[in-house]
Amino acid sequence: MKRAGSGFAALVILIALAGGAWPASGRLAAQTKATATNVPVIPHEAVPNFFKNPPGIYTGENMGIATNSKGAIYIYHRANETRLFEYSPLGVFVREIGRGNYGFAFAHSVRVDAEDNIWAVDEGTDMLIKFSPAGKVLMTIGRREDPVAMLSNMPGAGAFHGRNANYRFGRETDVAFDQQGNIFVSDGYFDARVVKYDRTGRFVKAVGTRGAGNLQFNTPHSIATDFQGNVYVGDRGNARVQVLDNDLNWKASYTTVGNPWAVCVSGGPGPKNPGKQYLYVSNSWPDSAPAAAAEFTGEVYKMELDGTIIGKFGRAGKAPGEFATIHQMDCRNPDVIYTAEINDWRAQKILLKAGAR
Amino acid sequence: MRRLAGGLVVAAALAAGGALAAQTAIPEIPFEANADLLKTPPDVFLGEVGGVGANSKGQIFVYTRTGHPYATLGDNRTFARNGSRLFEFDRTGRFVRELGQDVYGFNAAIGLRVDAQDNVWTIDAAASQIVKFDPQGRVALVLGRKPEAIAVRTAPPAAGGGGRGGGGTPGAGTPGSSFSRPADVAWDAAGNIYVADGLGTNNRVAKFDKDGRFIRHWGSTGSGRGEFNGVKAIAVDAQGKVYVADAGNKRVQVFDPDGAFLAEFGNIGTPRAMCLTRGVTPYLYIAHAGDDDGMEDAAIYKVRLDGTPVGRFGTAGKMPKQFGLANSIDCRSEDELLVGEMTNWRVQRITLKR
Numbered sequence: 001m002k003r004a005g006s007g008f009a010a011l012v013i014l015i016a017l018a019g020g021a022w023p024a025s026g027r028l029a030a031q032t033k034a035t036a037t038n039v040p041v042i043p044h045e046a047v048p049n050f051f052k053n054p055p056g057i058y059t060g061e062n063m064g065i066a067t068n069s070k071g072a073i074y075i076y077h078r079a080n081e082t083r084l085f086e087y088s089p090l091g092v093f094v095r096e097i098g099r100g101n102y103g104f105a106f107a108h109s110v111r112v113d114a115e116d117n118i119w120a121v122d123e124g125t126d127m128l129i130k131f132s133p134a135g136k137v138l139m140t141i142g143r144r145e146d147p148v149a150m151l152s153n154m155p156g157a158g159a160f161h162g163r164n165a166n167y168r169f170g171r172e173t174d175v176a177f178d179q180q181g182n183i184f185v186s187d188g189y190f191d192a193r194v195v196k197y198d199r200t201g202r203f204v205k206a207v208g209t210r211g212a213g214n215l216q217f218n219t220p221h222s223i224a225t226d227f228q229g230n231v232y233v234g235d236r237g238n239a240r241v242q243v244l245d246n247d248l249n250w251k252a253s254y255t256t257v258g259n260p261w262a263v264c265v266s267g268g269p270g271p272k273n274p275g276k277q278y279l280y281v282s283n284s285w286p287d288s289a290p291a292a293a294a295e296f297t298g299e300v301y302k303m304e305l306d307g308t309i310i311g312k313f314g315r316a317g318k319a320p321g322e323f324a325t326i327h328q329m330d331c332r333n334p335d336v337i338y339t340a341e342i343n344d345w346r347a348q349k350i351l352l353k354a355g356a357r
Numbered sequence: 358m359r360r361l362a363g364g365l366v367v368a369a370a371l372a373a374g375g376a377l378a379a380q381t382a383i384p385e386i387p388f389e390a391n392a393d394l395l396k397t398p399p400d401v402f403l404g405e406v407g408g409v410g411a412n413s414k415g416q417i418f419v420y421t422r423t424g425h426p427y428a429t430l431g432d433n434r435t436f437a438r439n440g441s442r443l444f445e446f447d448r449t450g451r452f453v454r455e456l457g458q459d460v461y462g463f464n465a466a467i468g469l470r471v472d473a474q475d476n477v478w479t480i481d482a483a484a485s486q487i488v489k490f491d492p493q494g495r496v497a498l499v500l501g502r503k504p505e506a507i508a509v510r511t512a513p514p515a516a517g518g519g520g521r522g523g524g525g526t527p528g529a530g531t532p533g534s535s536f537s538r539p540a541d542v543a544w545d546a547a548g549n550i551y552v553a554d555g556l557g558t559n560n561r562v563a564k565f566d567k568d569g570r571f572i573r574h575w576g577s578t579g580s581g582r583g584e585f586n587g588v589k590a591i592a593v594d595a596q597g598k599v600y601v602a603d604a605g606n607k608r609v610q611v612f613d614p615d616g617a618f619l620a621e622f623g624n625i626g627t628p629r630a631m632c633l634t635r636g637v638t639p640y641l642y643i644a645h646a647g648d649d650d651g652m653e654d655a656a657i658y659k660v661r662l663d664g665t666p667v668g669r670f671g672t673a674g675k676m677p678k679q680f681g682l683a684n685s686i687d688c689r690s691e692d693e694l695l696v697g698e699m700t701n702w703r704v705q706r707i708t709l710k711r
Contacts, residue, residue, distance in 0.1 A: 098402065099400055100400070100402065100423060100424065101402035101404065101423070102402065102404025102405060102421075102422055102423055102424055102702065103404070104424075105424075105425065135399060137402060137403075137702055139675055140675075140700065140701070140702060143650065143699075143700055144405075144425070146465070147422070147425045147426055147440060147464070147465045147483055148465050148467075148482045148483045148538055148556075148557075165650070166650070166652065167650035167652050167700075168650065200674065200675060200676050201674070201675040202652070202674065202675075203652070
């Protein structure tokens with residue numbers, strides 16, 4: 001029955017194609033080459049076969065990855081169903097969280113907050129689902145479209161709508177938290193904005209329209225905060241990271257590191273000293289894995305928070321240590337990067353080594 | 358999306374208009390809430406709670422949306438299946454069992470009621486069906502028929518909604534059980550069945566005898582007496598008077614058992630759920646949400662059967678003692694309610710203080 005469901009989605013896409021109406025809004029301009037030059041290369045290696053699943057357990061497209069304060073690792077992925085797995089710090093499958101809940105349809109990212117709650121970001125249901133560490137649903141934001149209306153009007157692949165509703169998303173992409181527990185959402189494919197909620201889930205503010213100016217977005221795809229509460233938005237279609245202050249005022253744009261599919265600020269969430277913080281930005285290989293783009297995409301940049309590039313590592317590819325379309329990164333420890341990758345259905349544990357050259 | 362826009366307009370009007378002043382005159386009822394009542398096994402999750410109800414033993418039944426229906430593919434009938442589940446809990450909130458596994462019409466939960474004989478009735482908005490489970494969990498009666506096939510981006514929604522019906526005049530419905538997104542069910546002392554029908558193209562109340570034989574229906578689309586704009590909830594008092602929550606018209610209309618208009622009252626916001634107490638002096642609890650997300654403007658009103666307000670409690674939000682689209686109320690005990698919410702995926706046990 002589950003296969004019937006995904007097959008049906010395929011049918012809708014076929015219908016859309018037959019009509020010559022591939023929804024442009026879900027598609028982006030071709031991946032661009034990063035313009036930064038003379039960037040030192042940071043030596044790195046991948047831990048071989050780090051993630052270990054028992055027989056009968058598979059991950060699909062690895063869309064989201066995050067660690068908690070104890071080193072547990074969460075992977076939010078698209079298998080036959082969208083599922084959320086927990087792994088031990090040694091990469092061993094521990095358990096599944098949230099299977100079959102109303103908010104899981106099409107994974108996009110996962111984040112862990114300061115209390116080790118797990119936030120699943122699902123672009124299929126337009127919802128954020130907050131789980132306790134034990135896997136209990138604590139809060140949701142956004143609402144899945146009423147299925148009754150859909151029965152007579154299958155939406156298919158949908159399109160940009162810019163609805164900008166306070167408590168509804170348009171294929172939101174990611175979530176981040178500041179030291180006060182405020183919630184920041186990058187929203188998304190069908191809206192073009194950043195939304196702030198307080199820790200009780202109440203709407204505070206939203207900024208952004210579709211476009212290429214300051215505080216305009218073309219698919220805000222990933223979001224992170226630093227210890228001061230600044231917000232880093234991976235403005236994927238515009239090939240830049242926009243930096244906003246805690247009230248969502250524009251501060252800066254970093255424009256030389258390609259199309260940021262995934263952004264990450266080291267140090268982890270919560271009211272503790274994070275140490276010196278770094279920003280990681282993935283100029284990911286496009287998700288259809290085109291051969292041409294493999295020549296100039298796939299690398300990850302390590303930057304100072306002010307945008308100064310420290311170095312880069314990796315390239316597009318499917319060998320260990322190469323990156324097969326990074327969709328999310330965890331960088332709680334700035335020298336240990338976990339990647340969730342769409343192609344090759346995998347995640348990797350990457351160790352960064354000293355001596356950029 | 359269209360509904361959302363409408364909801365925002367309503368919310369804005371409420372915030373700006375005199376309705377707010379009228380509300381503040383109603384006293385606040387002090388109350389406590391247990392927002393962590395129901396304990397599910399690790400692999401069972403409540404989604405949007407379409408309906409909650411308790412039986413005479415205090416057992417709690419929850420009809421909840423657990424996913425979207427899947428559509429079959431490749432046959433000459435594309436029909437929907439899955440999407441909702443029915444769970445039973447004991448009075449302390451401990452999970453007991455699931456009922457109705459893999460039945461034909463559990464697609465989009467919209468309501469649940471427990472009758473005087475402890476039968477459990479589920480109302481489904483996508484299957485446009487009402488299913489009666491006896492206390493042993495067997496299917497005892499099915500009203501309405503699930504559409505044999507759903508349209509895939511071709512036809513507009515069929516009038517009538519249910520089964521091979523669909524020929525009815527919009528706003529009136531076809532005599533019988535061709536429901537269009539039915540939303541609630543109630544019974545009189547003789548066991549006659551009253552269906553709130555509903556949120557689709559019908560705007561009517563349909564009456565059946567206790568065996569499910571169609572007796573009559575009344576109502577059409579509009580804002581006059583006996584007309585409805587979204588029939589969301591229904592209740593019947595000991596005298597057989599029928600109370601109908603006319604959500605879009607922001608009022609409750611009262612009818613005699615044959616459908617003759619008796620009275621109407623407002624000042625209860627947009628009524629989305631309703632429950633009639635069974636004590637010597639009965640009251641109506643009416644859940645209001647002024648916006649479609651349940652985050653701006655919400656409360657539950659307690660009113661006398663003539664519409665005189667007694668008090669109100671609760672606000673909109675996601676915290677305990679707040680409501681996110683309360684869609685169902687159980688008031689078997691006048692001072693201890695069960696409230697099921699759509700956007701907060703939970704049931705709260707509310708204890709009112711007098």
